[in-house]
Amino acid sequence: MSTYAQRLAAATTDRGRLCVGIDPMASVLDAWGLDNDVAGLEACARGIVEQLGGTVAVFKPQSAFFEAHGSAGVAVLERVLVDIREAGALSILDVKRGDIGSSMAGYASAFLGEGAPLWADAITLSPYLGVGSLSPAIDAAVAGGQGLYVLARTSNPDGATIQLAETAEGTVAQHVVDTAASLNETRDNAIGLVVGATHADSGCRLDAFNGSLLVPGIGAQGGTVESLASIFGQALGHVLPTASREVIGHGAGELTARAGRLLAQVAVLG
Numbered sequence: 176m177s178t179y180a181q182r183l184a185a186a187t188t189d190r191g192r193l194c195v196g197i198d199p200m201a202s203v204l205d206a207w208g209l210d211n212d213v214a215g216l217e218a219c220a221r222g223i224v225e226q227l228g229g230t231v232a233v234f235k236p237q238s239a240f241f242e243a244h245g246s247a248g249v250a251v252l253e254r255v256l257v258d259i260r261e262a263g264a265l266s267i268l269d270v271k272r273g274d275i276g277s278s279m280a281g282y283a284s285a286f287l288g289e290g291a292p293l294w295a296d297a298i299t300l301s302p303y304l305g306v307g308s309l310s311p312a313i314d315a316a317v318a319g320g321q322g323l324y325v326l327a328r329t330s331n332p333d334g335a336t337i338q339l340a341e342t343a344e345g346t347v348a349q350h351v352v353d354t355a356a357s358l359n360e361t362r363d364n365a366i367g368l369v370v371g372a373t374h375a376d377s378g379c380r381l382d383a384f385n386g387s388l389l390v391p392g393i394g395a396q397g398g399t400v401e402s403l404a405s406i407f408g409q410a411l412g413h414v415l416p417t418a419s420r421e422v423i424g425h426g427a428g429e430l431t432a433r434a435g436r437l438l439a440q441v442a443v444l445g
């Protein structure tokens with residue numbers, strides 16, 4: 176069985192280091208000339224994978240915009256995750272779950288382990304009930320060859336109050352970074368971190384981090400691919416930039432050109 180880190184390395188070497196976010200919100204559907212209903216959701220989300228599934232390494236469906244349509248929307252999400260797999264790309268399901276251990280085990284069975292109804296190559300997690308509370312998901316991900324992305328320093332301006340709060344050992348975000356790095360030593364580097372591209376200084380020491388860094392905030396939130404080298408320094412090699420509205424928010428006709436432009440920019444990073 177391959178690990179997530181191995182599949183990610185193979186996919187990004189082959190196709191370039193870009194993750195396209197699938198956030199089929201009302202404004203995106205509107206730009207595509209689609210109604211904000213389940214049929215529109217399906218046409219947009221599956222259309223993105225149909226057009227880009229053979230060239231982009233990773234897709235990140237945002238669960239919120241599927242859940243917004245109830246069970247029919249979640250059924251579309253299940254289908255999209257299968258489409259991504261069949262296209263030979265990787266999926267990061269953006270669900271940002273985090274709860275006490277017993278509930279975390281429930282979430283793990285939804286997303287992690289072969290046969291999970293919403294199986295994805297990786298999922299996003301929130302550590303604010305304590306990194307230790309994520310153990311059931313970490314164990315399930317490692318056992319299933321899947322990955323996790325734990326929020327460290329998010330792209331939104333409100334995150335700083337909590338994430339940069341000082342503890343006896345440094346900031347909360349640094350605690351998340353260091354704990355994930357230490358867990359990774361015996362867990363196939365399955366644990367990645369989310370660090371936004373919107374802060375000139377992330378406030379985190381990432382040089383020794385050994386997993387993948389999912390970097391949102393490019394495009395619609397003001398971050399740029401050009402700024403990644405100065406934000407991430409020596410950790411740049413671990414960065415997986417992700418953009419959603421920048422790529423998918425301007426209609427189906429713009430998709431390929433916009434993804435191609437970002438891929439070309441990312442390629443310059445080396």
Ligand SMILES: O=C(O)c1cc(=O)[nH]c(=O)n1[C@@H]1O[C@H](COP(=O)(O)O)[C@@H](O)[C@H]1O
Binds near residue numbers: 269369
């Ligand atoms: O985990 C994420 O992907 C995430 C973390 C973060 O700090 N900021 C952030 O924007 N995201 C997600 O990344 C996507 C950003 O979308 P765009 O701003 O359209 O590229 C959304 O689905 C957000 O939920």
